[in-house]
Ligand SMILES: Nc1nc2c(ncn2[C@@H]2O[C@H](COP(=O)(O)OP(=O)(O)OP(=O)(O)O)[C@@H](O)[C@H]2O)c(=O)[nH]1
């Protein structure tokens with residue numbers, strides 16, 4: 001099980017936004033007497049800072065054991081369906097860097113355990129400072145759909161703020177003959193909980209674009225949300241005089257959802 005630098009999931013809170021920013025400490029080595037100075041040095045600093053600053057969005061994947069959380073996250077981050085999987089113990093971390101409107105964003109996916117015995121000591125960490133939540137059920141198992149209520153209650157019980165985007169994913173759509181959860185029922189449930197619904201298959205390669213869309217949709221929403229937050233903070237600090245919508249808020253078309 002890969003351990004990220006901070007397994008508690010407690011990123012340092014940035015003053016400007018709740019998203020995690022990683023700044024790698026850069027040390028430029030130049031020959032004596034060759035150090036840039038004045039505006040050139042400032043420009044170099046700025047571009048280095050821009051280059052090294054990557055936002056990380058923590059997305060957790062929640063649902064019953066065996067619904068395909070590991071396979072979905074593997075499909076998104078690894079681009080394939082895993083040859084075999086075992087029940088996840090605690091959490092597995094996967095990452096993918098995506099580019100949205102010119103900004104590189106690291107999507108940090110927390111593939112959580114569905115089995116109670118493998119998750120109970122970790123639950124607090126799953127929800128801490130989470131940026132988005134994906135609830136997964138298996139379209140061929142009605143019980144996994146009914147259990148979504150319990151997963152949503154657990155999420156709400158951990159004080160996840162309402163503005164944190166949440167989506168619903170029905171997995172294993174390739175097993176057409178065995179489908180137990182009708183799309184209409186799932187859609188009604190998703191609407192009632194203010195979530196988008198994605199029906200897909202981690203296994204079927206033809207659905208890989210759809211799996212990608214789930215994560216990209218959330219990343220786009222988070223990017224737009226955070227940009228507005230930055231702007232809001234600046235306004236509060238008196239740096240921006242009038243309300244302006246950011247480019248992100250206007251460019252909704254670039255979002256896959
Ligand atoms: N047919 C089909 N099988 C799938 C799909 N996704 C996952 N599976 C299978 O479902 C089983 C469980 O998949 P996992 O991804 O390990 O399930 P999980 O939700 O991570 O389970 P836990 O780690 O125990 O919580 C495996 O045998 C997978 O091969 C899918 O889209 N279609």
Ligand SMILES: [Mg+2]
Pocket residue numbers: 069070071086087088111112113114
């Ligand atoms: Mg798993």
